[in-house]
Amino acid sequence: MTPQQLRNSILQMAIEGKLVEQRIEEGTGEELYQVIQEEKETLMRAGKLKKQKPLPEITEDEIPFEIPNTWKWCKLSELCMVLNGDRGKNYPAKSLLSSTGIPFVSAVNIKNKMVSNDENLLCMTNQQYDNLRSGKLEKGDIVFCIRGSLGKYGYYPFDKGAIASSLVILKACYNCKVFIEYLMIYLETPLLFSEIKKYDNGTAQPNLSAKNLEKFLFPLPPIEEQKRIVEKIGTIFPIIYRYENAWQKLNELNKKFPEELQKSILQEAIQGKLCKQRAEEGSGQVLIEKILLEKERLIESGQIKKQKALAPIQEDERLFDIPNSWEWCYLGELFSHVAGKALNAKNTKGRKYKYLTTSNVYWDYFDLRKLKEMYYTDDEIEKYSVKYGDLLVLEGGDVGRSAIWNLEDSYCIQNHIHRLRPYDNICVKYFYYVMMYFKYSGNILGKGIGIKGLSSNALHCIKVPVPSLLEQFRIVKKVDKIITIINRYKKIFNCIGN
Numbered sequence: 001m002t003p004q005q006l007r008n009s010i011l012q013m014a015i016e017g018k019l020v021e022q023r024i025e026e027g028t029g030e031e032l033y034q035v036i037q038e039e040k041e042t043l044m045r046a047g048k049l050k051k052q053k054p055l056p057e058i059t060e061d062e063i064p065f066e067i068p069n070t071w072k073w074c075k076l077s078e079l080c081m082v083l084n085g086d087r088g089k090n091y092p093a094k095s096l097l098s099s100t101g102i103p104f105v106s107a108v109n110i111k112n113k114m115v116s117n118d119e120n121l122l123c124m125t126n127q128q129y130d131n132l133r134s135g136k137l138e139k140g141d142i143v144f145c146i147r148g149s150l151g152k153y154g155y156y157p158f159d160k161g162a163i164a165s166s167l168v169i170l171k172a173c174y175n176c177k178v179f180i181e182y183l184m185i186y187l188e189t190p191l192l193f194s195e196i197k198k199y200d201n202g203t204a205q206p207n208l209s210a211k212n213l214e215k216f217l218f219p220l221p222p223i224e225e226q227k228r229i230v231e232k233i234g235t236i237f238p239i240i241y242r243y244e245n246a247w248q249k250l251n252e253l254n255k256k257f258p259e260e261l262q263k264s265i266l267q268e269a270i271q272g273k274l275c276k277q278r279a280e281e282g283s284g285q286v287l288i289e290k291i292l293l294e295k296e297r298l299i300e301s302g303q304i305k306k307q308k309a310l311a312p313i314q315e316d317e318r319l320f321d322i323p324n325s326w327e328w329c330y331l332g333e334l335f336s337h338v339a340g341k342a343l344n345a346k347n348t349k350g351r352k353y354k355y356l357t358t359s360n361v362y363w364d365y366f367d368l369r370k371l372k373e374m375y376y377t378d379d380e381i382e383k384y385s386v387k388y389g390d391l392l393v394l395e396g397g398d399v400g401r402s403a404i405w406n407l408e409d410s411y412c413i414q415n416h417i418h419r420l421r422p423y424d425n426i427c428v429k430y431f432y433y434v435m436m437y438f439k440y441s442g443n444i445l446g447k448g449i450g451i452k453g454l455s456s457n458a459l460h461c462i463k464v465p466v467p468s469l470l471e472q473f474r475i476v477k478k479v480d481k482i483i484t485i486i487n488r489y490k491k492i493f494n495c496i497g498n
Contacts, residue, residue, distance in 0.1 A: 002247065003240060003243055003244035003247050006240055006243065007188075007237070007240055008189075008190050010233070010236055010237075010240070011185065011188055011189040011190065011233075012189060012190050012191070014185060014189070014229050014232070014233060015067075015185075015186060015189050015191055015219045016065055016066070016067060016219070017067050017068040017071055017219070017221065017225075019229055019232050019233075020225060020228045020229055020232055022068050022070050022225065023224070023225070024070075026070075026222045026223075026224035026225055027070075027222040027223075027224070028070045028071075028072070028222055029070060029071040029072035029074075029219075029220040029221050029222055030072045031222065032072075032174075032220060032221075032222050032223055033072050033074060033078070033079075033220060035174065036078070036079055036173050036174045037078075039173050039174055039175070040173045043173065049081055049173070052077065055075050055077065055078070055214070055215060058073050058074075058075065058217065062217065063217070064191060064194065064217065067219045068221070070221070070222060070225075071219055071220060071221045071222075072219075072220045073217060073218070073219060073220070074217075074218045074219075074220050075214065075215055075216065075217065075218065076170075076213060076214055076215070076216040076217075076218050077213075077214030077215070078218075079172070079173060079174065079179075079183075079218060079220065080170045080171060080172050080173060080183070081169070081170070081171040081173060082168055082169070082170060082210050082213050082214045083134060083135065083168060083169040083171060083210075084134060084135060084168055084210050085132075085134060085135025085162065085163040085164065085165055085167065085168070085169075086132040086133045086134045086135045086162075087165050088133065090128075090131040090132055090133065091165065092104065092124050092128050094122070096124075096128070097122040097123060097124055098122070098123055098124075098125075099119075099121075099122070099123060100123050101123035101124050101125050101126070102123055102124050102125070102126065102128075102129045102160060102161055102162065103115070103117070103121055103122075103123055103137075103158055103161035103162070104121075104122050104123060104124045104161065104162050104163075104164065105121070105137065105143055105156070105161055105162070105163050105164060105167065106122070106163075106164035106166060106167065107145045107147075107148060107149055107152055107164070107166050107167065108120050109121050109154075110143065110145070110152050110153065110154035111154070113153065113154055113155060113184065114154050114155050114157065115143060115154045115155065115156050115157065115158070115161075116154075117158070124162065129160070129162060132162055135162050135163045135169065136160065136161070136162055137156050137158070137160060137161035137162060137163060137169060138156070138159070138160060138171070139156060139157060139158060139159055139160075140155075140156065140172070140175075140180060141155075141156045141169050141170065141171050142154070142155055142156065142169070142170040142171075142172075142180070142183065142184065142187070143156055143163055143167045143168075143169060143170075144167060144168050144169075144170050144187070144213070145166060145167055146166065146167065146168050146207070146208040146209070146210065146213065147165075147166040147205060147206065147207050147208070148166055148205060148206060149206075150196050150200060150206045150207075150208055151187070151192060151193055151196050153170075153184070153187045155180075155184065168210045168213065170183070176223065178223055178226050178227045178230060179223065179226060181226075181230045182221075182226040182229060182230055185229065185230065185233055186218060186219075191217065191219075192216070195216040195217060196208060199212035199213070199215070199216075254493050255493075257489075258486045258487075258489060258490050258493075259440070261486055262440070262482075262483060262486055263437065263440040263441065265479060265482050265483075265486075266433055266436055266437035266440065266479065267437060267441070269433060269437075269475050269478070269479050270433065270434050270437055270465055270475075271320055271321070271322060271465070272322050272323040272326055272465070272467065274475055274478055274479070275471060275474045275475050275478060277323050277324075277325050277467075277471065278470070278471070279325070281468040281469075281470040281471055282325075282468040282469070282470070283325040283326070283327065283468055284325065284326040284327035284329070284465075284466035284467050284468060285327045286468070287426070287466060287468055287469050288327055288329050288333070288334075288466055290424060291333065291334055291422075291423050291424045291426070292333065294423050294424040295333075295423050298423070304336060307332070310330055310332075310333075310461065313328045313329070313330070313463055317463060318463070319443070319463065320465075322465045322467075323467070325467065325468065325471075326465050326466060326467045327465075327466050328463055328464070328465060328466070329463070329464060329466045330460060330461055330462065330463060330464075331420075331431070331459065331460065331461075331462040331463075331464050332459065332460030332461065332462075334422060334423065334426060334431070334464070334466070335391065335420035335421060335422050335423065335431075336420070336421050336423060337418050337419060337420045337421070337456065337459060337460065338383060338384065338418070338419055338456075339395060339413075339415050339416075339417070339418050339419075339456055340355070340356075340384050340412065340413030340414045340415045340416070340417050340418075340419070341355070341374075341376065341380060341384050341412065341413070341414065341415055342414075342415040343374060343414060343415070344374075347374070347375050348375050349375055349377055350375045350376045350377035350378065350380065350381075351375065351376065352373040352374065352375055352376075353373060353374070353375075353376040353381055353411070353412050354371040354372070354373050354411045354412070355371070355372065355373070355374060355376075355384075355411055355412040355413060355414050356371070356386070356392070356411050356412070356413050356414060356417060357372070357414045357416070357417070358394050358396050358397030358398070358401075358414075358416050358417060359397070361392050361394060361401065361402075361403050361417060362401065362403060363401060363402065363403060363436065364403070365403075366403065366405075366407070371411065376412055380412070381412060384412040384413050384419070385410045385411065385412050385413075386405045386410060386411060386412075386413060386419055387405065387410055387421075388405060388406065388407065388408060389404065389405065389406075389421075389422075389428055390404070390405045390419050390420065390421050390428075391403075391404055391405075391419075391420040391421075391428050391431060391432055391435075392404075392405060392413065392417055392418065392419055392420070393417070393418040393420060393435060393454065393459065394416065394417060394418075394454070395415075395416045395417065395418055395454045395455070395459075396416030397416060399444055399454050400435060400438065400439040400444035400454060401439065402432055402435040402436065402439075403432070404428055404429060404432050418454070418456070418459050420459075425469065426469060426472065427469065427472035427473050427476055429476045429480075430467075430472040430473075430475055430476050431464065433475075433476065433479055434464050434465070438462075
């Protein structure tokens with residue numbers, strides 16, 4: 001159960017009469033109701049309250065749940081005055097307000113169920129206040145939001161003030177601290193928000209009229225029972241707040257856990273600690289020599305150009321220890337790679353061809369819903385197109401993000417994407433996981449001692465650990481299985497979290 005669900009459950013119990021026991025000697029809600037009506041008559045005789053038009057009786061069909069026999073269903077306006085602000089010519093323009101004077105309260109000033117005297121609180125002059133015909137606040141009133149953040153409310157702690165047009169004033173007809181505290185509990189309950197939903201007449205912006213707010217159903221217990229409900233809530237809610245803090249910390253841990261676990265698994269995988277080494281499978285050195293022979297053949301046949309030889313990888317250049325049967329190698333020795341074609345709106349040579357940008361390439365999928373086109377010659381299509389099994393690595397955007405092209409369709413790549421194609425038979429997905437680990441561990445974008453950037457030269461010079469081909473496949477099979485479990489955990493956690 002989430003903290004909010006627990007809070008809602010406790011509040012619902014409170015207004016259903018299930019949080020504390022009923023006591024005969026405390027009287028009834030009906031008796032309190034009559035006292036409040038007498039108070040209203042006094043206010044009307046004193047000219048502080050206008051005579052109200054009687055509201056229709058509450059029918060059985062309207063009652064949302066049962067309450068104790070000692071309680072009474074009422075409508076909010078039978079217990080409180082619901083007062084609009086002055087929306088006429090005397091409504092002060094924002095430009096006429098200042099930071100000192102009499103508070104002019106809007107929804108932004110309501111924080112933690114209180115009207116806050118902070119830097120956002122605008123003020124009016126005595127003259128502006130005196131000109132208002134309605135919407136004047138007194139200490140102990142409750143301001144309630146009827147536009148935008150419906151249901152947001154706050155206790156007003158200052159001697160006087162006025163409200164903006166998005167608020168109304170709830171002024172209790174029964175001037176009793178306990179009743180006001182119980183009223184504030186009611187304003188947080190699921191019942192209150194179901195009433196808002198019933199009467200909300202907003203479209204793009206949620207909107208509620210004061211007249212409809214007057215009709216809200218209100219379960220009224222005797223005042224002594226209200227006092228005990230308020231006290232009980234006062235003891236329970238601090239516990240819920242502690243529970244909420246623990247819940248949030250657990251949620252943060254749960255959010256981080258899958259990524260941290262995946263990073264840990266990838267680290268184990270590319271350091272040779274996830275699978276056993278098997279002598280009969282050969283070595284990384286043998287695989288690299290085979291690939292270099294294939295490169296020599298391609299150079300001799302004119303299919304690729306000879307590359308400038310790189311210096312051997314020294315002991316102190318290696319990022320971590322690997323098994324004896326593995327070997328460090330430059331990524332560019334294993335893959336031919338090319339960056340895509342730069343965008344040029346003036347270029348009209350060739351024919352239009354769809355191309356991939358960084359916004360199409362993600363770790364585990366391709367978003368191909370809005371592919372654009374530009375002109376490519378036949379030679380450019382051959383040079384920049386992707387085919388099944390290519391490894392794509394982003395140079396721009398989320399630098400280092402990678403994906404294996406797993407579709408039969410072919411598109412070209414834009415210049416912020418590198419296309420890597422193996423010279424010989426290797427497990428491309430193993431190197432996809434290598435790139436993922438480098439990205440997770442911050443070895444891309446110049447952090448630590450890893451990759452300093454992703455220009456073509458930087459990509460070529462990435463140092464990667466190379467196991468035998470069979471071990472590459474075993475590593476990928478194991479990592480795939482573990483990541484499937486991690487993703488399943490993410491789905492379960494997201495369902496629980498929601």
